[in-house]
Amino acid sequence: EIRIAHVYGKTGPLEAYAAQSHTGLMMGLEYATGGTMTVNGETLVVIEKDTQLDPARGRALLEEAYGDDGAALAVGPVSSGVALAMLPVAEEYERLLIVEPAVADSITGTNWNRYVFRTGRNSSQDAIANAVALGAPGVKIATLAQDYAFGRDGVAAFREALVGTGAELVHEEYVPSDTTDFTAAAERIFTTMKDMEGDKKLFLIWAGAGNPMSKINAMEPDRFGVEIATGGNILAALAAYKELPGMEGATYYYHDIPDNPVNDWLVAEHQARFGTPPDFFTAGGMAAGIAVVEALRKAGSTDTEALIAAMEGMEWQTPKGTMRFRPEDHQALQSMYHFRIRVDPAVDWAIPELVRELGIDDLPIPLRN
Amino acid sequence: MLETRDLSVRFGGHLAVDAVSCRFRPGELTAIVGPNGAGKTTCFNLISGQVAPTSGRVLLEGADITRLSPAARTRRGIGRGFQQTNLFPGLGVAENIRLAVQASRRKGGALLRLAAADRTTARATTDILERVQMAHLSKRLAAELAHGDQRKLEVAMLMALEPNVYMFDEPTAGMSAEEAPVVLSLIDSLRRDGGKCVLLVEHKLDVIRALADRIIVLHNGRLVADGAPARVMEMDIVQDAYLGQGLANV
């Protein structure tokens, strides 16, 4: 029997994401093992551990998973803070931690160690994909982001990636995460941009609730010729995008977009089992699940060194097409999708339609470890 | 020993105490009388520091204490009982007294000593409990006492403070004719044996007659008479405005 620990924030504000992630992981294991849940003749057993979004607890649970439960490797968690606290444990116990879906750059950046892999995207990937999607010569772009590490890192990556596209970043606005009234921020942006020439875009980098998109839209930025742009989101949040038909951005996943057998299976099975299409974190979880199985197969054992050797540079099929673990920092490189919003009254949410798939080679993801 | 100079306080438009000047000596028991609302309790509040005067000064042994907090004045020896019973309701009777004893000995700041190990405080506490005849109630919570016993505890706490100036605000209100003498004789002994300065607000004339060396009459915040009991009682103003037909003159 091979034990896999899923250490994630089952309860707490990110419950919804956590549930998706777990479903995805289980379906990934199921798909990759053809429903047998066995690899190399051994049964896969998933142990769930709830961090309650508490890094200290996450750390203790991971120690328990490796030390007491004998988990060969662990998957998770949802929150970046918890993930960062867990990284040293992996190093101490010399076992693998596959990070999914925490996004902080530093997980595969400054705080990385060789026992850490990440199947999820990092925030640079998000930002760079958006920069590639939005940037074009002559375009003027302002950003609005949350005033903490995630927001600032995101904008920094976005700014860097924009350089090659010929677009110009004209204003960076940061507001506290708990901001509810965006009038002031919007006014500052409008004041800067209204007299500029050319295509004007306002790119929003926002994580969690309180997305300012529709509030800013309600202030009618088109008065000043400013268009709103932002990345993708989970289905529930996509409902709010209905106000912005035609809006462009880059997303990590939307079930209609990728065209490959893994995704077809996932969409069909998910629809059949749960009555809904798979979402953002379901896809991520599945990618992690398949990666686990592939790695175990390739390594032929649960030995950590063998696994690392097998996984560095490993390519495997996911609902998002082919992913590849970059050997240098163990970040999974993957496609992102440039989309445009279409509104269909029959669908509860706004539909991001594919404009262009941004492949691994289109996205210059810097190494930061 | 204690002196007030032109002490006044105004609440909104109402002059509750109006330029009251008087001196209190050790070994003397001064009764303060006057109709309800005359300003007796407010005078007490001014002397003990619960209320800041609008003008005037309070002197203790020549030192100006007008600006000191109530706690600081208590530490300098002004002890004050309350008209409306004011205890630590959730603590036991003995503990109420113990706290007062401890305060008077300034032991409250000791962080690492053990309160229970403090024998002298414990002894002083039992002593006072016995003097006010409440030893049998020592474990009861103050909140559970009948009104009369609460008044007695109030007096006992004041005793425990061992101040130089005692201020009693109607200590026997609501006490039965049987219980009151216990408290009154205690008060009496303070002056006679202890040579302390005692201020007493009281409406019961028999008590005043029995105890007072001197009477001060307040009326509408003003000091209208000050002198020996017999003389003051005879005055028309006291007769008319205060004593009335004398049902209370048992």
Next chain:
Amino acid sequence: MPGDAAPLEPLPDATAGPVPAEASHSPDPGSDPRTEPLILTPDFTAPPPRPSLDPLDDRTRADFPAAGPIGAAAAVPHPAVPPAPRPAGPVLLSLEGVRTDIGRYHILGDVGFDVPTGAVTMLLGRNGVGKTTTLRTIMGLWRARSGEIRFAGNRIERWPTHRIARAGVGYVPESMAIFGDLTVAENVALGSVSKRVPTDRLDWLFSLFPPLATFWRAPAGNLSGGQKQMLALARALVQKRRLYLIDEPTKGLAPTVVDTVVAALRDLKLQGATVLMVEQNFAVARALGDRCVVMDDGRVTWSGVMADLAQDAALQTRLMGLSLGVDA
């Protein structure tokens, strides 16, 4: 918004006349106060104008005509000798075998007595014998563990407090229970059932307790001890009730006011009300009481006609531990 309106400050004391020159200088601190009483000019309290009862009425007091002189209350004749005990009327309130526990303490064990209509019944006894507890039990504020309490023919020992009050029982608690954050006017208004109180009732109260008029709009928490006691009485008396339960009303009152209260309660009796009252001042009890119930240690030890007790020093000593003086 009423809650927001700052309470009107009491107007400058209209009652204080111009102060004669000699009144304003204080006694020479050097002279011995014991030798000569220093007599300052008495200023007699002029009657304050009558404010509106409605606590929400913002008109100033100047809008109201002056009420009668303070002497009005004193004008009610009250002989120094108590009236002969009136024949007891039908029983309005009766207790039988009432036992009350507070927490784990047994406070009342078998209390029983009758309160006849139209009379003043005095409840006497040493401190802590359970007088207050008895009144609170009648009011439904403590629950009797067993026993019967009848009021006007109804068993009320299980009724909720507000129902007992509505049946016509007024209560003046020992603690006075003044609502300190409310103004005097609001306190009185709460005592009345209807929103508007007949002005004659108010006039009567003001003549009994002039300070109430003076501090009509001040927060009641700022009143002096005696003034609070007056307010507690006024709050009960403002409404006509069949039975008044009054717990130590004269404590902390100046002798003149004690007289006034005695007069007021006599007035009340003449109006047909019934009173059950706890009193420590035996002179007051004797002057006012028709009947008398003596308690000791949670039970009734004697009950009968006041005059019998007032004239029997031996009985007093037996019941209450000491002689309180006998009528000549």
Next chain:
Amino acid sequence: MLAGLLAMTVQAMPGEGETLAALLADPGLWPLRAPAALEAVLASWVTLTLAGLAMGMMVFLMASGLTLIFGLMDVINFGHGAFVSLGAFVGVSVLAALAGWMAAPSLPLNLAAVGAAVLAAMAVTGAAGYAFERVIVRPVYGAHLKQILVTVGGLIIAEQLIYVIWGPAEIYISRPEMLKGAMVFGGVALETYRLLAVAVGLAVFAVMGAVLRLTRIGLIVRAGVQDGEMVEALGYRLRRVFIGVFVTGSALAGLGGVLWALYQEVVTAHMGADLMVLVFVVVIIGGLGSVTGCFLGALMIGLVQNYTAFVEPKLALVSTIAVLVLVLMWRPTGMLARDRGRQS
């Protein structure tokens, strides 16, 4: 003081500090990042002012119930936030059912949908308030410490029950068709939806004032808080009155919740609790128990937040706390606190 400290720390940080210092030093720079005509500047400020007032009004709606309960009954309901969330969830469920009315480009239909949601939310939160009062709050009237504890407990329970009923996911909702977008006059844009909030806020303020002025309820409740026994002994059914006030306060939280949900366009179980800091600040600076104070406090916070966020976003974070500190230094009991009697 706190703001100053913060400003210093922020200045100490590289990069950020310079612009900030420059801005603080020269007010002339404030609105002028780009060359702009005076009118444009003016338009920005008018927009900010109107938006701030409207935001204040919404905060007032959520705070009003708390003040009412706090002011009359002296109960600090830390669970108030749960009622805001509950109202929001109920409202959003109703709105989802009335999706047709919401999507129709007809103002009456839109308003009807919102009205129905508000009524349902108020009914449910009112009922929940009833239960809360009976089960949780009643035994602790007059005991502040216990109230804080018990209502925090209530908050935990209520949030968890929301999870049980509506599941863990946040729910997104769009504003009704006709209340989307903004009205633009010259350079001034005012979100249509905020107008609705202003109207409702004013109406609630007026009705509360009238009820408190014209009835004795306020009196009975305030007296009852100090000495419930005595109020009963005067013949009032205090419990009923208390329940009434509590239910009203909770229903107001529900109302605030629905309006806030439609403003945020997303609801989460902890949204109410997240708002509580803001609501408390408003209640404190207004003065405990003063509905008018709460109203003014809410408007003030709305404006200050908007102005500072425009002038220097870094300071917006602490602007609320700074206002709180300043007001309390000026008046330790808040702007319009009722004068409480002496205690002795």
Next chain:
Amino acid sequence: MIRLLSGDGPGGRLVSIAVLAIFLSLAFAPFVFEGTRALDTAARICVLIVLAASFDLLLGYAGIVSFAHTMFFGLGAYGVALSSLHMGRGFEALAAGTAAGAGAAAVLALVIGLFSLRVRAIFFAMITLAVASAVAVLVSQLSQITGGEDGLTYRIPRALTAAADHGTVPAFAIGGDLVLGGQRITGKIANYYLVFGGALLLFLLMLRLVNSPFGRVLQAIRENDYRAESIGYSVVRYRIAISVISAVIAALAGSLFAIWLRYVGPDTTLSFELMIDILLMVVIGGMGTLWGAVIGAVLLVLAQSYLRDVMGSAAERMADLPLLPQLLDPDRWLLWLGLLFVLSVYFFPSGIVGRLRGRR
């Protein structure tokens, strides 16, 4: 023994047994329980006992409600983290960080106290809530210094990590097959005893404190501050003093926690959830008696770790009933704890300890 406990024993047979059992389990945790999680749980309990007890100094003894207690805890933890990062791995860094954290906590508590303890108690509750939220925001803002939301990971002296070996416990057999001892003492175990010893010391200190004359005055102030002032105790000074003391102890607990965890972040040290947890511990255990904090902390940590398992199996058994399974869902454990909390506030306001003592 009695002197050590400041003459304030747990009281009540059941409480004494429980406390003794807790003490023994914690004292021998590395040898009695298997596995890392158990040791981690034990260390966490030690720290939380101190944290909850220091909060009880405020809540139960002085009657002050503060929502900023975790802030001080955080100060201690960040002190250790920052010093370990900047001064390098070593015991000096730990000591310096601990001292700095405690000092900062004292100063901050003093400022807050001077400012807000003069007004009504409710104000203090709300103001601390506001300040705590402002500090939490500040920590996430100043991410260059504090690591922002993600927190800080750092290294502690090797002697305190699992890698170090401090020899083995001498083994001896007691009859038959039963052998005691023999385990390897790793640095981790040494680290645990550092935490345990520190916690024990702080707890005994607090016990002493509440049974000192000073502690008695606090209770008097809680009962009737007006009267306390008038018998000569300067109420504001006492209140400020206790809030500073309790802040310092909380900071020390934070330092211990940081040494144990080798990670600090806003979620572990500053979060409102932690604040609520402490509140739950103190109230459920019993306010106004430090033993309550001990029992409360143990119960809550165990509930957090194990209540969920119980609920999970219960939910499975009731799977066909309506609503019940949702209510018993392991993820809803907080619901039941909240319920327990509310019930304990009224039915045993003196908490479990008070309840058990009452039945003596």
